Amino acid sequence: MADVDVAVEMPKPKVTERGAWEVNGWPMAGLAFVLVVGAVALFVIGVSQDQGVLTAVSVLIFLAGLIVGAGLTPVSPGRARVLQILGRYAGTLRTDGLRWVNPISQRREISTRIRNHETAVAKVNDSDGNPIEIAAVVVWQVEDTAQAMFEVDDFVEFVAIQTETAVRHIANSYPYDVHSDEGGLSLRDSTDEITETLSAEIAARVQAAGVHVIESRITHLAYAPEIAQAMLRRQQAGAVVAARQRIVEGAVGMVELALARLSEHEVVDLDEERKATMVSNLMVVLCGDRDAQPVVNAGSLYQ
Numbered sequence: 001m002a003d004v005d006v007a008v009e010m011p012k013p014k015v016t017e018r019g020a021w022e023v024n025g026w027p028m029a030g031l032a033f034v035l036v037v038g039a040v041a042l043f044v045i046g047v048s049q050d051q052g053v054l055t056a057v058s059v060l061i062f063l064a065g066l067i068v069g070a071g072l073t074p075v076s077p078g079r080a081r082v083l084q085i086l087g088r089y090a091g092t093l094r095t096d097g098l099r100w101v102n103p104i105s106q107r108r109e110i111s112t113r114i115r116n117h118e119t120a121v122a123k124v125n126d127s128d129g130n131p132i133e134i135a136a137v138v139v140w141q142v143e144d145t146a147q148a149m150f151e152v153d154d155f156v157e158f159v160a161i162q163t164e165t166a167v168r169h170i171a172n173s174y175p176y177d178v179h180s181d182e183g184g185l186s187l188r189d190s191t192d193e194i195t196e197t198l199s200a201e202i203a204a205r206v207q208a209a210g211v212h213v214i215e216s217r218i219t220h221l222a223y224a225p226e227i228a229q230a231m232l233r234r235q236q237a238g239a240v241v242a243a244r245q246r247i248v249e250g251a252v253g254m255v256e257l258a259l260a261r262l263s264e265h266e267v268v269d270l271d272e273e274r275k276a277t278m279v280s281n282l283m284v285v286l287c288g289d290r291d292a293q294p295v296v297n298a299g300s301l302y303q
Helices: 025-048 052-070 145-150 155-173 191-209 225-265 272-287
Strands: 072-075 079-085 088-093 097-100 106-111 115-118 122-125 131-142 211-223
Touching: 025 052, 025 072, 025 097, 052 072, 072 079, 079 145, 088 145, 106 145, 115 155, 122 155, 131 155, 131 191, 145 191, 155 191, 155 211, 191 211, 225 272
Parallel strands: none
Antiparallel strands: 072 097, 079 088, 079 106, 115 131, 122 131, 131 211
16 A cells, blocks of 8 residues: 655745844843832922922833833743734743843743643544544644744644544545455554654644644544444454464474374375375364364274
């Protein structure tokens, strides 16, 4: 069976992640504190001395302190801040700690931690048309915060839908099991190859959202209940046939060895007809699924 085409054409991203302009937030926090405290002190002095100019200056300094404080942005480990200024993307903050950015920027938080998504058990048809049940889990994380925020409406829902689509496509492209001698990949026997193909398809589908797929695995795989018993009997029959083939191969070797040893040691001289009878009896004994019942011959070999 040929490899499944996992090429998925997605639009090229219009924006990609870049670092935002930032400075250490602690010095700016100290500056904001000094401005606010100084403004309050000047306001008190201006009111007590009835100096309107000093009062007005204190108000301006207080507003400046508020503006400086508005630029303070805490960033937690495993999270990032996507900045927008007047609707335009202004960069991403990934350095954890207290940072200071443009006070008028809009800062949207996004998680960059590793996540799991497990699909619900889906009922689909494999490439042979048999109804099967399949589910998978994908491990992923946001790699490009700009694409995750601006290229799709909801990147979490996008990953969920695209993962389910990829799982269904893989299930439709391979048989559940290979019953012929031609070989080929199957969902049940070719776990590593199917997993690799599934990961590649999911990665291609979610790349537009800035998501990196770390790993994916099939967590549930079974025939649908309506055909499960029939397929089980089919598997059991195949196992019985395979076992019988091994038994026959071994029995033929034992019969050949017995005839060769008898002839080599000249224990008994058998014509072709008696050899055929002996072979038939040995094959019945060796290949039968029940213990043989011996019959004692009280006469000659030919009676």
